[in-house]
């Protein structure tokens with residue numbers, strides 16, 4: 001049995017992929033909105049994934065009391081709502097294996113998702129599922145490769161087997177810190193890349209931001225105890241590449257709207273916006289040089305425009321690569 005909490009684009013796409021493949025496993029998808037979940041259960045559709053049919057066997061529910069009592073639980077709500085989700089449902093979630101699927105740093109604390117989980121539910125087993133994947137691609141059954149990180153190799157390999165599908169290929173890792181940081185920090189760099197393209201600064205500027213942004217990600221990951229090779233893998237470099245180069249990415253599109261001076265729908269989940277400020281604060285506390293993250297924070301908070309932000313980056317002292 002696989003349970004997924006959060007019936008947005010990603011939680012639903014994972015549920016579709018995991019249920020579609022096999023009658024042998026059953027997927028239970030929870031969302032907080034009772035009407036929306038009843039509608040999904042009846043119509044076998046969701047507005048979050050247009051054109052996708054929910055497979056037979058996938059249960060859509062809004063009552064946490066019906067949470068299956070065995071199997072991993074995937075957490076697929078936005079990062080800034082994770083603590084409230086865990087706190088509200090602590091009775092049902094403690095002592096379970098919880099696979100974090102959100103990407104970000106908590107704004108109020110500067111903590112990664114598994115650190116939030118450890119604070120709220122110290123008896124749960126944390127794992128992370130992250131890497132380059134758009135929900136729409138997963139739901140359509142297109143090939144995708146992700147990282148599944150857990151504290152022990154045995155746990156990571158068990159989850160890898162339980163959650164992989166033919167088109168959703170999971171690689172196991174024991175580096176939760178590195179996997180989480182890759183997924184969180186790449187969204188900030190994607191906003192920078194979107195802003196550069198939106199402002200008409202060109203593909204070369206984007207490549208520079210992507211590469212120097214990757215250097216910032218590696219710097220923070222090293223300072224926080226991640227393994228360097230994790231950042232070079234799917235959850236770091238892989239996801240950075242996808243998010244900084246695709247119009248499908250909400251973080252990239254958000255950045256592009258800033259670059260064009262246009263408004264962006266505030267209802268759309270843009271994890272990099274809060275994570276920019278959270279990362280900037282952690283970098284400042286630790287004395288880490290993260291200039292792209294700093295200017296993205298200024299752009300998100302409307303304290304900077306793109307021309308000024310680029311000027312700040314270009315006027316930094318020349319240095320070794």
Ligand SMILES: NC(=O)C1=CN([C@@H]2O[C@H](COP(=O)(O)OP(=O)(O)OC[C@H]3O[C@@H](n4cnc5c(N)ncnc54)[C@H](O)[C@@H]3O)[C@@H](O)[C@H]2O)C=CC1
Pocket residue numbers: 006007008009010011031032048076077078079081084085101102103104133134135136268269271
């Ligand atoms: N959409 C994508 O392609 C991918 C998304 N992710 C990550 O998955 C996470 C969720 O993103 P999406 O599903 O795309 O967002 P979404 O905006 O499509 O859905 C978010 C869902 O969370 C629910 N939600 C919000 N606050 C909640 C709360 N307090 N309690 C319970 N439910 C709550 C909303 O009702 C909504 O159903 C994000 O961290 C994102 O970075 C990761 C990989 C791919």
Ligand SMILES: O=C(CO)COP(=O)(O)O
Pocket residue numbers: 103131132133134187190239242243248249250251252269270271
């Ligand atoms: O994390 C993602 C791709 O791996 C989804 O990116 P966005 O949240 O920017 O759409």
